[in-house]
Amino acid sequence: MRIAEKVAASIGKGLVAGLAGTAAMTVSSTVEARLRHRAPSSAPARATAKALGIASFDNEIARARFNDLSHWGYGTGWGIVRGLLSAAGLPPSAATLAHGAAVWGSEQVALPALDIAPPAIFWAPREIAIDAFHHTVYAVATGIAYELLGNGRGTRGGGTAS
Numbered sequence: 001m002r003i004a005e006k007v008a009a010s011i012g013k014g015l016v017a018g019l020a021g022t023a024a025m026t027v028s029s030t031v032e033a034r035l036r037h038r039a040p041s042s043a044p045a046r047a048t049a050k051a052l053g054i055a056s057f058d059n060e061i062a063r064a065r066f067n068d069l070s071h072w073g074y075g076t077g078w079g080i081v082r083g084l085l086s087a088a089g090l091p092p093s094a095a096t097l098a099h100g101a102a103v104w105g106s107e108q109v110a111l112p113a114l115d116i117a118p119p120a121i122f123w124a125p126r127e128i129a130i131d132a133f134h135h136t137v138y139a140v141a142t143g144i145a146y147e148l149l150g151n152g153r154g155t156r157g158g159g160t161a162s
Contacts, residue, residue, distance in 0.1 A: 006087055007084070007087050010083035010084060010086050010087035011080050011083045011084065011087075012083070013083050013086075013146055013149040013150060014079040014080045014081070014082045014083020014084065014086075014146060015076055015077075015079045015080060015083070016079070016145065016149060017079045017082055017083070017142045017143070017145035017146035017149060018075055018076040018077065018078050018079015018080065018082065018142055019072075019075070019076045019079065020141055020142065020144075020145035021075060021078075021079065021082075021137075021138045021139065021140075021141040021142030021143075021145060022071070022072055022074075022075030022076055022138065023141075024137050024138060024140075024141030024142075025075060025134050025135070025137050025138035025141070026071070028133070028134050028137040029041065029134050032130060032134070040067075042063075042067055043111060043116055043117060044067050044070035044071040044074060045063060045064075045066045045067035045070050045071075046114075046116050047070070047110060047111060047114050047116045048066070048070035048074070049066065049070075050114045050115075050116065051114065054066075075138060078099070078102075078103050078142075079142055079146075081099055081102055081103075082095060082096070082099045082142050082143065082146050083146065085098055085099055086146065086150075092143060092146075092147050093143075095143065095146075096139055096140060096142070096143030097139075099139050099142065099143065100135060100136060100138070100139025100140070103135055103138065103139060104131075104132065104135040104139075107131075107135070108120055
């Protein structure tokens with residue numbers, strides 16, 4: 001397989017895997033929010049709106065829809081990075097670890113930079129652990145989905161290079 005085809009295939013698998021990872025993270029954060037009786041996070045919408053220069057929404061339904069689109073788009077898009085890590089030759093466990101570190105690290109930089117959340121050094125240790133857990137769920141689920149997509153016919157598991 002040519003390099004361009006390998007990269008394109010890796011990006012495509014990464015997008016699907018990122019969608020699966022986002023679904024897993026959505027489940028983990030929804031369950032955690034209900035158990036702790038807290039509102040769902042609005043950080044995705046606030047960060048995306050700020051980055052895009054959106055000052056307000058017509059109503060709460062529009063805000064909630066934008067939050068969902070931001071959350072799902074962000075998580076799905078980060079799947080591209082997982083695909084590129086694989087295309088670069090990283091073994092699955094190293095690619096998943098690097099992907100998780102990149103996603104969580106970018107959150108830790110972007111949210112304070114956009115004035116959405118304080119730096120994690122000001123968070124309670126329990127909140128840091130919960131946030132790290134949800135991002136670990138995302139990275140592991142994305143990694144598993146990516147590898148499952150690669151084990152079908154015409155891939156490494158099927159006897160042809162991917």
